Amino acid sequence: MGAHVIKLAKRMEDVKESPTLAITAKAKAMKAKGWDVIDFGAGEPDFDTPLNIKEAAIKAIKAGFTKYTAVGGTDELKDAIINKFKRDNGLDYTRDEILVSCGGKQSFFNLSLAFFEKGDEVIIPAPYWVSYPVMVAISGAKPVIINGREENGFKITPEEFSDAITGSTKAIVINSPSNPTGAAYTPEELKAITDIAVKKGVFIISDEIYEKLCYDNHPFVSIASFSEEVKRQTITLNGVSKTYSMTGWRIGYAAGPKELIKAMTNIQSQSTSNPTSISQKAAVEALNGAQDAVEEMRIEFDKRRKVIVNGLNAIKGIRCMLPPGSFYVFPNISKVLKKRFNGKAINSSADLAEFLLEEAEVAVVPGEAFGAEGHIRMAYATSMENITEGLKRIGEAVEKMG
Numbered sequence: 001m002g003a004h005v006i007k008l009a010k011r012m013e014d015v016k017e018s019p020t021l022a023i024t025a026k027a028k029a030m031k032a033k034g035w036d037v038i039d040f041g042a043g044e045p046d047f048d049t050p051l052n053i054k055e056a057a058i059k060a061i062k063a064g065f066t067k068y069t070a071v072g073g074t075d076e077l078k079d080a081i082i083n084k085f086k087r088d089n090g091l092d093y094t095r096d097e098i099l100v101s102c103g104g105k106q107s108f109f110n111l112s113l114a115f116f117e118k119g120d121e122v123i124i125p126a127p128y129w130v131s132y133p134v135m136v137a138i139s140g141a142k143p144v145i146i147n148g149r150e151e152n153g154f155k156i157t158p159e160e161f162s163d164a165i166t167g168s169t170k171a172i173v174i175n176s177p178s179n180p181t182g183a184a185y186t187p188e189e190l191k192a193i194t195d196i197a198v199k200k201g202v203f204i205i206s207d208e209i210y211e212k213l214c215y216d217n218h219p220f221v222s223i224a225s226f227s228e229e230v231k232r233q234t235i236t237l238n239g240v241s242k243t244y245s246m247t248g249w250r251i252g253y254a255a256g257p258k259e260l261i262k263a264m265t266n267i268q269s270q271s272t273s274n275p276t277s278i279s280q281k282a283a284v285e286a287l288n289g290a291q292d293a294v295e296e297m298r299i300e301f302d303k304r305r306k307v308i309v310n311g312l313n314a315i316k317g318i319r320c321m322l323p324p325g326s327f328y329v330f331p332n333i334s335k336v337l338k339k340r341f342n343g344k345a346i347n348s349s350a351d352l353a354e355f356l357l358e359e360a361e362v363a364v365v366p367g368e369a370f371g372a373e374g375h376i377r378m379a380y381a382t383s384m385e386n387i388t389e390g391l392k393r394i395g396e397a398v399e400k401m402g
Helices: 010-014 019-032 051-062 075-089 104-115 131-138 158-164 187-200 228-232 258-269 277-288 292-313 349-360 384-400
Strands: 098-101 121-126 142-147 169-175 203-207 234-239 252-255 339-341 344-346 376-379
Touching: 010 131, 019 349, 051 277, 075 098, 075 252, 075 277, 098 104, 098 258, 104 131, 104 203, 104 234, 104 252, 104 258, 121 131, 131 142, 142 158, 158 187, 169 187, 187 203, 187 228, 228 234, 252 258, 292 384, 344 349, 349 376, 349 384
Parallel strands: 121 142, 121 169, 169 203, 203 234
Antiparallel strands: 098 252, 234 252, 339 344
């Protein structure tokens, strides 16, 4: 008898390994072999989780808070999230309008499976976070990509949004401040987009995970706070990972209409069940406790942001805008492409990322992963020392290209 042939489900054609996690894994493997890799690939703060949050988790373990909780999160954490929305965003939610999940990624996945299906279209501005189109495609719906132009700060205009709407459009995804570009919409720009969404009956998925990382006095506004009408049509996604340097704790949350939250909770009940009990206790402390560490991290990110943008703009053939949010830069490297190194052409952002990893021992993520060829994404969530050394290496590597 011949060997069994494993025939994967057709949906796997849409599912590839996350490019950001793949680059990070490769960089870690090289480090383990003794290479001195500077990693600009990982989208996680390099700061430790604040001590008060860690202590809350230790206390939970010692108290035996190690069992299943309610699928959608404990009432204590839901109340902390409700208080956060009230305090920070002027929004009122009830417990049945909140779902806590195993990270922000699961929040979007639950939403996609509960809300989208074959025949639906979901508008996703590019450059986009790598998982949005994939998750929409897994649900059977069609991701409709609108390119946010660099000259417009990588943002889409209300006209571009309006032109993309069809009878099948179910939702638009807005991520502001953004991964991968650091772009952030002004309140006026968001209002213009939401006015169109409300008029056309298009739901808004507002991913606000980088809410606390705004610079140069850029005002943050939560889309659902514009009006009750907008709130009824908005699903807000957030989490503790970026704000409190809690990436590994895996706590994200969603707020929205209770019928949709109930459906998303049912999906979660059949996949992971509850988020980790201990992490939930830590997240309560993160949201309710002292917030000093949040501002300290933001100030440090701001310093790094300026250094990395200035350093990139000083490299011939690279240009980079100063982003108003998150901890990413998205330099344009199109003038570096088509050059050669050791007889080999560097034709794409993926080629350049490979070249920089092998020749300069610097990890970056190709722009094509985010729907924007001709760019690379670099996270400045690493020390100033690493940023300075990494820029030096990139500059030297680019000079070697002919």
